[in-house]
Amino acid sequence: MKLAVDLHSHSGYAGGVGQIELTAVSKTMKLKGIDIFGTGDCIFPPRTEELKQELTEVSEGLFALPRDDSKFLLQTEVIFSTKLAxxxxxxxxxxxxxxxxxxxxxxxxxxxxxxxxxNTIGRPFITSDTQKEMEDQLFEIRNIHPLIEIIPAHVMTPDGIFGSKNDLVELSEFYGSFLPSVKAIETGLSADPKMLEKIPDLAKLTFISNSDCHSAALNRIGREFTILDVEQVDYKSIIYAIRQNNVIMTAEFNPAEGRYFLTGHRADRKGHTHELIFANKIPEKLICPVCYKKMNLGVRERSTQLKIDSIIPIPRKFMHLIPLIEVIAASQNLKSITSKRVREIFDIIMNIFPSEIALWQSDSIQVMLDKRVDQKTINQILAVKKGDFIFQPPGFDGTYGKLIIGDN
Ligand SMILES: [Zn+2]
Ligand SMILES: [Zn+2]
Structure with a gap:
């Protein structure tokens, strides 16, 4: 059975975003076609209480609001910080x-x-002085329940396990004897399966994709997601599907859109009047020639450093996607996804297709939307479905890439 999951999000408690109502999340999940959504921040006590009060268990390990069929899975993000010898x-x-x-x-x-x-913020730190101490912490978490799953998040970003700041070559440097318990990784917005499939320590693991969103907006929830093949709709089946790599496909950002794709410095940094992007030759020791501060190595460069060409990758199906609401806005030359015109077109499409994911998986988009949606919007939806879009300039130094669809 196919299940569309998005298993990494944050609540208002993760900082700077204000309250995000589960009812609003559920509404967006239905429009997007996300079956299961990770709650975010579930171990932060006020959030735990909120979830406990609002949600009811509807099948083992999955939860829902009253009279609502959107399903939630209890999820948090934590930051492990340790000192490797x-x-x-x-x-x-x-x-x-x-x-x-x-x-x-x-x-x-x-x-x-x-x-x-x-444990005072949505995304808490778990610190330790040595690798061994952290390894023990990981085992203690896993020993709470055999179905707890610990998954390295956005592995290639500066804060990910294989990010440039950590400069690790092998996962065992970090996990030690816990490594066999790591079954899956999250690709993150700045990387896709193609970039990761030849990295030796990742090649055999399951790749999942999630939105990591801090918002219930239509261009945030499900901006990346995973379609799993599960036995039945419960928590255990989802975990088994992840551990056994029963992934039907992932939907990914085009990595060039991600905020850490290339190496560079933004124009608004101290000492800068213009931006600098290094697509090919990266300056030595990553020192910026303008402000002389160190730059973060872009994800593209970092993945090239780690991959081994002779590895034969296991086949993984994925597509690059842009949220439909953003495609509509671009096709209407409108900047805001909340503009009335954009939302009207979105609603027309949602009356034709059961969800956005159903639209992307359909082979009859032209026929279904013909004469009901303007042809320019249809053309851009078709272009995105074919992967005919680029980001120029690409993402770098915390800035998202700028979208250009088709010949526009
Ligand atoms: Zn994170
Ligand atoms: Zn600089």
Whole structure:
């Protein structure tokens, strides 16, 4: 059975975004066609209580609002920070953790207390002084429940396990004997399966894709997602599908859109009057020739450093996508996705297709939308479906790439 999942998000507690209502999330999930959504921030006590009050378990390990069929899975992101013996700086890596129920979340909170970790923000830190200590922490989390899943998040970004700041070559440097328990990674917005499939330590793992969104907006939820092949709709089947790589496909950003794709410095940085992007020759030691500060190595360069050409990749189906609401806005030369015209067109399309994912998977977009939606918008939807779009300039230094669809 096919299940569209988006298993990494954040709530208002992750900072700077204000309250995000689960009812609003559920509404967007239905329009997008996301079946299962990761709640975000589930181990932060006020968030845990909120989720516990609002959601009811509808099948083992999956939760829903009253009289609503959108399903939620209990999920958080944590930041592991440790000191590896052979590294000068601390190694920091973001991870998604999936929980089978509230009981295991309460046990996780007890562990946080025991370790003396501040659990006062949506995305907490778990710090340790040595690799061994962190390895023990990972095992202690996993020992709460055999179905807890720990997944390295956005692996190639500066805060990901293989990010340029950490400069790791092998995952075992970080995980030690916990490594066999790592079954999957999240590709992140700045990388796609093509960029990761020849990296030795990743080649055999499951790749999943999630939105990592901090908003219920139509261009955020499900901007990346995974379609799993599951036995039935419950938490256990989702975890088995992830562990056994029963991934039908992932939908990905074009990596050039991601904010860390290329190496460079933005124009608004101190000491800069213009932006600098290094597409080919990266300056030595990553020192910016304008402000003399160190730059983050772009994800493209970093993945090239790690990959080994002789690896034969396992086949992985994926497509590059842009959220439909953004395609419509671009086709109407409108900047805002909240403009009335853009939303009207979106609603017309949603009356024709059951969801946005159904639209992207359809082979009869032209026929179905003909004469009901303007041809320019149809053309741009078809162009995106074919992958006929670029980002110029590409993403760099925390800035998203700028979209150009088809010949526009
Ligand atoms: Zn993160
Ligand atoms: Zn600079």
């Amino acid at each position: 052979h590294k000068k700086n601390k190694t920091i890596a973001h991870h998604i953790i999936l929980f089978p129920g509230f009981e295991s979340i309460y046990e996780m909170q007890l562990l946080m207390n025991k370790w003396g970790m501040k």
